[in-house]
């Protein structure tokens with residue numbers, strides 16, 4: 330006796346085998362059917378706001394269509410997909426990618442399962458210009474560099490010296506430069522000004538040398554120009570097809586050639602700065618003691634042993650990258666946001682008025698402790714970093730296959746891209762007003778700053794590799810705002826287009842063209 334299920338099972342088998350015979354006889358029907366199903370699948374994905382992963386070409390059509398607006402595109406489909414989605418590469422691409430903006434996945438990858446997500450050899454090859462510096466390093470080398478950098482960056486004497494140096498640079502460089510611009514009534518690229526400023530500030534605490542790029546004639550600085558070229562090549566390496574990149578490397582053209590020439594300039598500039606610092610120390614013309622990275626590392630040469638010069642080159646360059654581009658990007662988006670939100674600007678000015686600098690600050694500037702009292706400014710900067718994180722994405726590769734909290738499987742053949750840009754714009758993470766610039770979300774009822782866990786507010790990275798310069802960056806940004814805002818009103822130049830540049834750093838594609846006006850009325854504030 331056959332059961333009802335067995336009878337139905339046999340019937341199904343009959344249908345399947347009949348269908349198989351039919352399609353074998355009429356292959357063109359099979360091809361048409363497959364096309365029809367694919368088109369149906371594509372239409373459904375399109376309706377759901379998701380990119381289609383086609384056979385053979387993967388998501389190439391969607392990627393090409395959105396190439397100029399990658400961050401916005403990721404944000405759209407991650408919102409539609411429920412925070413994570415797999416993008417398949419075209420045929421020949423060895424891996425596909427899980428794109429995610431899910432705080433649960435972030436906490437897992439960056440913290441709880443940190444050991445399974447090393448930077449790895451491939452990352453180091455992609456970012457070869459960083460050498461064995463902290464951004465590329467794993468294991469013991471990373472732990473050693475992190476310990477050293479942390480010790481220096483958290484030393485109160487170092488911090489006080491950096492704050493004093495920054496104050497001098499602001500009053501002697503940035504303010505006179507903006508004064509000149511306002512008097513000339515010419516438009517200026519504020520992003521370029523901030524890149525110059527943070528280049529000088531970072532070189533001052535890394536090498537103990539001021540390159541002087543914030544001069545009124547805006548001089549060409551080869552080291553800074555080479556850093557821009559490096560950034561462009563690094564982004565290109567993220568998006569260009571691997572076989573094309575390999576061909577360029579083999580022929581020594583394109584990205585390989587551009588990187589090599591930028592690297593020559595960078596290496597020569599670093600060698601020059603280090604030898605200048607060594608000479609200054611030998612001449613004992615050094616008035617600030619071990620308050621720059623080179624000086625403090627020269628004192629621990631024996632700990633590093635052979636290869637010290639290469640170590641110093643890699644360490645200093647990594648910190649130049651860490652300090653210059655992130656902080657300048659953050660300042661540019663912040664000042665642009667203020668032009669769009671005069672109410673926020675007015676509140677910051679009121680806070681600056683309520684907390685004037687004491688006489689103990691250097692040259693009328695606020696001390697580190699006084700900058701800490703600027704809570705509303707801290708909230709506004711955090712809000713800007715939430716919407717415009719200077720590092721817009723991070724990519725990770727699991728050494729061993731892993732399952733993320735969202736249920737997605739990842740492993741050597743499926744990378745993870747965490748879109749920091751999208752994370753700040755997910756309704757599921759920040760609520761309905763996630764796209765609004767609202768510093769108040771960072772304040773509690775008593776007006777105190779409300780900390781967010783780093784797996785939600787990811788701008789400074791998460792877990793053991795959290796940014797070491799976070800406090801320094803906030804202090805520098807606050808000092809810049811306190812020096813500029815009460816003295817100058819910034820107006821975005823008519824016709825300026827504000828959009829993110831496709832790069833590993835979220836700079837503005839066309840810079841930020843502004844006109845600068847002196848605020849005579851608020852002069853007393855500074």
Ligand code: HEM
Pocket residue numbers: 463464475478648651652653655656659718719720723787788789790793794795796797798799801802
């Ligand atoms: C607004 C400013 C800044 C932002 C948004 C920022 C963000 C980040 C992010 C996202 C990372 C992780 C990078 C990665 O592993 O791929 C990082 C790492 C790091 N940052 Fe920052 N950063 C800022 C300013 C600074 C400054 C001023 C310094 C000072 C030198 C600094 C020093 C570092 C260092 C040393 C690391 C490496 C940490 C490690 O791998 O253990 N950062 N930062």
